Amino acid sequence: MTIIQLRLVFLVLGTAVPSAWSNYYIPYLDSVPMPRPIPFSMASYSKIMPIASGSRSSQQCGQCKLQSYFTENDIQTDAKLNTLELIAKYGFPSENHIIQTADGYKLSLHRMPRPGAKPVLLVHGLMSSSACWVQLGPSLGLAYLLYLKGFDVWMLNTRGNIYSRDHVRGRIPDSEYWDFSYHEIGTHDLPAAVDAIIQKTNQQQIQYIGHSQGSTAFFVMSSEKPQYANKISLMQSLSPTVYLEHNRSPVLKFLSVFNGGFALLIELLGGHQISLTTSLIKKFSKHICSLSVVTSRICAIFDFILCGFNWQGFNQTLSPIIEGHSSQGASAKQILHYAQQQGQQTFQRYDYGKVLNLLRYKAAYPPQYNLSQVNSKVQLYSGSGDWIGSFADATRLQNLLPNCIGNTQVASEGFSHYDFTISNDIRSLVYDQVMGQCQNN
Template sequence: MRLAVWTTFLAFMCYLAMDAVSGRRNKNVPKSLSPMPKLITQHGYPAETHTVTTEDGYILTMHRIPYSPKSNSTDTKRPVVFLQHGLISSSVDWVIMGPDKSLAYLLADGGYDVWMGNSRGNMYSTKHNKLSAMLPIFWSFSWHEMGVYDLPAEIDYILTNTGQNDLSYVGHSMGTTMFFALMSVKPDYNAKIRHMVALAPVAFLRNTKSPFASITKLLPSGVLFDFVSNWPFFPNKKLSNGLLGTFCKIGTITQSMCTNTLFQIGGFNTNQLNQTMLPTILHYFPAGSSIKAWKHYGQLINSGSFRQYDHGLVNLYKYGNLYPPDYNLDNINSSVSLVVGANDWLATPEDATQLQLQLPFAVYHEVGLPEFNHFDFLWAIDVKTLVNDKVLSLLKAN
């Protein structure tokens, strides 16, 4: 385990070195990538781009598939579903595997109006109404802010523009953490959720086996580190992501290192990794976030609790206590389906079980493949039959 931690740490440092060579400037989308709407329209589906500004000034981009070309009419008022990606990911996650497999297309085919969020700090959401992404203060946020500021702005915008009273929510990894944070801190939003499907749910991390998560134990804590670490985390850059795509092509001597790094993050499952698609995936992933968001997960590992960000001595000013408060999961009265991978090293079945016990209206589901890991929820060869068909059935049942 210690060797795996240091291997992942070295891979992380190599990525940062490539990022430094490509320049610190954080541009929205590298020119070598197809724009998100084009990824959708090339398959004959309509695509829209929307922007919304959060209460604290971050300008977020959302992508939408309003209907499927397989539908009989575009005029029907369709139920809305919102998809929220995980850490260092983007809305591309939901379409990258194409119409036959990716969840966004399957939901559109199933009659849904599909909206996809992009959390602050990823390659589609690096703007602010006052701050430049070149400034450290821009990056002073965790997934807590993504939950309590980004999600309300997006949910309210969607409901206003569709005329609906509620929507269904599907999150992967950090997309589930954001949801649990929001509903705990702002419980009024439970009324706006018809049903929530949590893919690889993350709240408790007592049993995580992922070196990617465990590296956070090496990071110092305190106000000083928080100040100097306000920088992007795995930003999407033309050079660094392009090199990843090149290194991970089938037949290269570095290809096995790429796959092993992914497996050390999320769990091993060689049979479900589409290695032909991997270079394309790595042009869009990682998509960027903040170091503080990653560190917040490390705090969950160390504390064993699902709680707000630990600012050190500043806690006394911010929370009125030496320690940050736990999120009150009793406030979550939305119905929740927890969909768990048996071989997920990040969001382990043990931690998902603990979460289920603390959520008032949660049902536990395990994917029917013992080797199923964290990234298989997005990129598995059989993701349609193993996961996405189940997601559609859960949404229709609720």
């Protein structure tokens, strides 16, 4: 291990760095500008989420509750409810389907059923779950909005999150259970979900919307199993984290330095499953939290420390809901796979190092994913404040896809990675276009 790598270890673990190394400077640790937060106001409880007037499809919802605001009790309650309980609270129908992958993981596939309607599959991002599509209620939750537009809505929970922890072999060692990255999600989880939906609905094709890792895994699936790209009539990618050449995440930059140091990286992340109290939280929280908000629990959530947070687009009165549905589970290997790609012009399988690569891949370097196989229509969306899903990297992806129909940069300064699911203005900024594309394809 080099001196600079050891210095980074001392830095993260909070121990003193030998004075002889004091001339080594890690420039990116202080390179991310600090956003200015929106002031917190208790008065804003009364008018948080205005509801659009009901359409014919919303009138068909029966018991749906399209309330025009969140009360304080709503916020505290919704923070504790699971996905199906949230859907039930607001009067929408729901189902839970358990599907099994080819390698033995049992996944929970949530549905807001509308039999006979066009099915659309929503796949959450890194460290998230199906709750991200419903947590902000019928006014802003994409699952509700699509259902009210007449779609049959399905929400996958990928392996390792709180809804998809079971395995056909029962409890297996952590080192074995958590030995996956977005590659296995793309090659096993997504095909199982697509097949289950097509079988249940008797439809030949479905639509797909992925956020963050939900996008990454789609492009893995379509590259590795191109027959599944033919089953997707339209894919919409919210923050297409495929190329990370222009990554701005300090955490990913830090982890990328430890190429090959897997054991040390596992320790830094708190184990094979990412720890909720990893030491990286304390060391990197300053990049999203100024002194004025440092006491917010948002500052202690690894999801946002890894990918960034936009206080300008977020109403802090909703913090308990966001906190309650964050950090839903992920493997350290998922993070490390992304870290391997930061600053690179590659989209490839997990890099085990030259020796193990030769054993696994019969080559010193991991195989590249073949994006020319992605025959589905693809619409891309990115934000100017997204640390790991830049417009420049989305444009590179656009140029390599055979059927990309659009590449939209969200018209909001500082729009960040998780704004795609928690922004106050997400409907007008993104979801209206997303729903329009769904209806037109």
